[in-house]
Amino acid sequence: MAGEGDIKLLGMVVSPFVVRVRMALHRKGVSYEYVEQDLFNKSELLLRSNPVNKKVPVLIHGGKPICESLVIVQYADEVWSGKGASIFPADPHERAVARFWAAYVDDKLFPAYIGIMKAATEEARAEKAKEALVVLANLEEAFAQCSKGKPFFAGDSVGYLDLAVGCNLFWLEAIRKMFGVTFFDVGKTPLLAAWAERFAGTEMAREVVPDADTAVVFAKKLQARFGSNTSAK
Amino acid sequence: MAGGDDLKLLGAWASPFVTRVKLALNFKGLSFEDVEEDLSNKSELLLSSNPVHKKVPVLVHNGKPICESVIIVQYIDEAFAGIGPALLPSDPYERAIARFWAAYVDDKVLVAPWVQSLRAKTEEEKSEGLKQTFAAVETLEGALRECSKGEGYFGGETVGLVDISLGSLLSWLNATEVISGTKIFDPVKTPLLAAWMERFSKLDAAKAALPEVDRVVEFAKKRQAQAAAAAAASETK
Numbered sequence: 001m002a003g004e005g006d007i008k009l010l011g012m013v014v015s016p017f018v019v020r021v022r023m024a025l026h027r028k029g030v031s032y033e034y035v036e037q038d039l040f041n042k043s044e045l046l047l048r049s050n051p052v053n054k055k056v057p058v059l060i061h062g063g064k065p066i067c068e069s070l071v072i073v074q075y076a077d078e079v080w081s082g083k084g085a086s087i088f089p090a091d092p093h094e095r096a097v098a099r100f101w102a103a104y105v106d107d108k109l110f111p112a113y114i115g116i117m118k119a120a121t122e123e124a125r126a127e128k129a130k131e132a133l134v135v136l137a138n139l140e141e142a143f144a145q146c147s148k149g150k151p152f153f154a155g156d157s158v159g160y161l162d163l164a165v166g167c168n169l170f171w172l173e174a175i176r177k178m179f180g181v182t183f184f185d186v187g188k189t190p191l192l193a194a195w196a197e198r199f200a201g202t203e204m205a206r207e208v209v210p211d212a213d214t215a216v217v218f219a220k221k222l223q224a225r226f227g228s229n230t231s232a233k
Numbered sequence: 234m235a236g237g238d239d240l241k242l243l244g245a246w247a248s249p250f251v252t253r254v255k256l257a258l259n260f261k262g263l264s265f266e267d268v269e270e271d272l273s274n275k276s277e278l279l280l281s282s283n284p285v286h287k288k289v290p291v292l293v294h295n296g297k298p299i300c301e302s303v304i305i306v307q308y309i310d311e312a313f314a315g316i317g318p319a320l321l322p323s324d325p326y327e328r329a330i331a332r333f334w335a336a337y338v339d340d341k342v343l344v345a346p347w348v349q350s351l352r353a354k355t356e357e358e359k360s361e362g363l364k365q366t367f368a369a370v371e372t373l374e375g376a377l378r379e380c381s382k383g384e385g386y387f388g389g390e391t392v393g394l395v396d397i398s399l400g401s402l403l404s405w406l407n408a409t410e411v412i413s414g415t416k417i418f419d420p421v422k423t424p425l426l427a428a429w430m431e432r433f434s435k436l437d438a439a440k441a442a443l444p445e446v447d448r449v450v451e452f453a454k455k456r457q458a459q460a461a462a463a464a465a466a467s468e469t470k
Contacts, residue, residue: 052337052372061326064326066326066329066333067333068332068333068336071329071332071333071336072329074328074329074332075325075326075328075329078325078328079325079326092308092311092312093294093297093299093308093312095307095308095311096299096304096305096307096308099301099304099307100299100300100301100304103301103304104285138285
């Protein structure tokens, strides 16, 4: 097993996928060198480490790169299995359920909320907001099933699915501030609303999750750069 | 097979994602009930087992459903860890590489542009789809070279997750060649993949899981005709 030394994370401050990995590394109690990337001017190191997708996050462990946030999270849990907290459950069926919902979040939630930000018309934005709410309604059910009455998706403490969903919360807050969309309606998704607050209050989240305002500033910069037709509040 | 295990696969014969699960079950030496779904009239069992996506494949193991083909394959590997060969390597870094490439196979880069080229209504659409597909295939050739380390499979000496992920597409790759004359794994441009395709197709577990190419050709042609008819019907005269 590779030693703990020489761990680098190539990231970008507002990427939810990078935040996801930082959360995982926090859970494992692993220290690393964080290297902020300029995605409009990608470094040699990034291009060399992720030649296929040229994206962040990339974890470089002992000189070897690992790409794709969910792959990195699983890697961290396996290679540092003796350290810190377990991220994945032990039971194969529970693992399959966690993987299913994590894939669902990346396939359906992320494009919906990014779509709200990028929408060129009010109609398009409302459409994307509706999509996001459908996803959150499904996640409310998932939470009820997975948590079995406990505080987190994984039970007593955060696990794989908490990280997979939770890394997006600061962006949902940013979009709420910019466009007034309410994602967590205590009337409609009470469990998820309570979980979101609880998650944001964990030591891990307070340490690695950026302020929603950082995402707002970034979104406005993107809009200015690419000329969006819609204005945020 | 372990005593008392009830395995049901809800599937559709033409779906490469269903084939993928059959491959995994076959390579592990597991017996299962193969339930063919009529996708235009989905069963109660399918709808209740996969309420979110309502899609095949779904593996039902002792009454508990598992959905999404790559997730099912990993589940099979983990739930039946003592039985048959391991589908993922034991080293965490190699596992990460296998997961990365399995995701790449399914990502919009390979499957979507190829499907686009099959369904294309214009020559432009078709060639754009094919261009992206060939670019992705070249990348996969490099991946095979690295992962196989001189052996025959992405998994090295034995078949692994990436072989199963990519192998599930073989009948469709062959059907594409029959219909359009295009070889997706060109032996000149991507010799390792072309050789891998032949080697994989000869395995008993693969032969038992992959649908017959003729049947896929017929299915694809019917679909193309239906799409063309629908397009013609929607055009105003």
